[in-house]
Amino acid sequence: MFKNRVTDLLGVEIPIVQAPMGWIARSPLASAVSNAGAMGIIETSSGELDVIREEIQKMRDLTDKPFGVNIAQAFVRDPSIVEFVAEQGIQFVTTSAGSPTRYTAQLKEAGLTVFHVVPTLRAAQKAADAGVDGLIVEGGEGGGFKNPRPVASMVLLPLVASTIDLPVIAAGGFVDGPTMAAAFALGAEGIQLGTRMVSATESPVHPNWKQTIVDAAETDTVFLNQHGSPALRALRTDYTSALEFDREQNAMAQFGNVPEVYFGGNLEAGIALSGQVAGRIDAVRPVAEIIEECARDCLATIADLNRAYTNPPNSR
Numbered sequence: 001m002f003k004n005r006v007t008d009l010l011g012v013e014i015p016i017v018q019a020p021m022g023w024i025a026r027s028p029l030a031s032a033v034s035n036a037g038a039m040g041i042i043e044t045s046s047g048e049l050d051v052i053r054e055e056i057q058k059m060r061d062l063t064d065k066p067f068g069v070n071i072a073q074a075f076v077r078d079p080s081i082v083e084f085v086a087e088q089g090i091q092f093v094t095t096s097a098g099s100p101t102r103y104t105a106q107l108k109e110a111g112l113t114v115f116h117v118v119p120t121l122r123a124a125q126k127a128a129d130a131g132v133d134g135l136i137v138e139g140g141e142g143g144g145f146k147n148p149r150p151v152a153s154m155v156l157l158p159l160v161a162s163t164i165d166l167p168v169i170a171a172g173g174f175v176d177g178p179t180m181a182a183a184f185a186l187g188a189e190g191i192q193l194g195t196r197m198v199s200a201t202e203s204p205v206h207p208n209w210k211q212t213i214v215d216a217a218e219t220d221t222v223f224l225n226q227h228g229s230p231a232l233r234a235l236r237t238d239y240t241s242a243l244e245f246d247r248e249q250n251a252m253a254q255f256g257n258v259p260e261v262y263f264g265g266n267l268e269a270g271i272a273l274s275g276q277v278a279g280r281i282d283a284v285r286p287v288a289e290i291i292e293e294c295a296r297d298c299l300a301t302i303a304d305l306n307r308a309y310t311n312p313p314n315s316r
């Protein structure tokens with residue numbers, strides 16, 4: 001169905017990447033994504049490398065399809081992370097939250113395919129100069145850690161894709177077939193799904209978090225720490241609303257009780273990272289359905305546009 005530089009480099013049938021997310025992007029979610037023909041990713045941003053090693057082992061039992069690992073550099077400061085990833089026999093790695101000059105050469109020498117996450121054109125140029133194989137271009141509407149000067153995917157994606165000749169995976173605001181087709185129209189060859197994957201059946205977060213995403217309007221996220229770095233996009237709750245315009249505190253220090261938020265389901269106990277696209281998610285659904293529907297509806301959207309605009313009935 002799909003054949004482009006992303007499917008070729010990643011060895012997947014469907015150019016969809018499941019976002020790396022601390023404590024969430026582990027084997028139950030990532031294996032479901034890989035088994036659906038897309039790219040499952042195991043996180044390291046939790047810093048729990050012993051657990052991650054076991055998760056990678058579990059992946060080998062759960063899927064024979066490709067999967068990758070993310071190195072979120074700000075959160076994994078141990079320089080042996082490169083050997084750690086290479087030793088696990090991983091082929092695909094995404095690097096984020098740090099300079100692309102730090103690990104790219106070492107990862108490439110170890111034979112890995114490296115995509116770096118970028119929030120600006122300048123960062124994309126730096127990553128291209130560092131020799132990465134591709135870019136994950138992340139718009140500010142997405143969930144998670146963000147550049148304090150956010151640029152929406154609609155602006156950033158065509159800017160980067162038209163300036164730099166590297167395969168691009170679009171992140172931030174992508175959720176279904178039409179948005180995937182839009183990413184392709186803007187120059188991407190794949191998409192990364194974050195918030196949509198938090199809400200999936202196989203996601204390990206508490207049902208309260210998933211239901212809050214389902215219930216959320218498009219206005220129900222907050223952008224925290226714009227005065228500092230990193231900024232964060234998270235679900236609007238009483239807890240996060242109180243931090244929204246607080247210029248004194250660093251929201252990172254207020255991250256709260258992760259197990260209580262993620263697995264206890266108390267969304268007032270800390271920060272639940274999510275993107276604006278929560279406003280477009282209206283059900284908790286299995287990963288295989290989400291991936292299959294995205295792929296099918298993306299191709300249908302492209303075909304419909306082609307029919308409607310390349311040979312419209314009134315132009316014959």
Ligand SMILES: Cc1cc2nc3c(=O)[nH]c(=O)nc-3n(C[C@H](O)[C@H](O)[C@H](O)COP(=O)(O)O)c2cc1C
Pocket residue numbers: 019020021022024043045070072095096097117138141142143144145171172173174192193194195196198272273274275276277
């Ligand atoms: C709960 C959560 C945790 C995240 N953690 C990470 C991370 O550890 N590393 C990373 O590169 N991106 C992280 N992100 C950002 C995602 O990789 C992704 O790019 C973003 O969610 C895409 O936007 P979307 O939420 O609109 O799909 C996280 C996002 C969420 C929602």
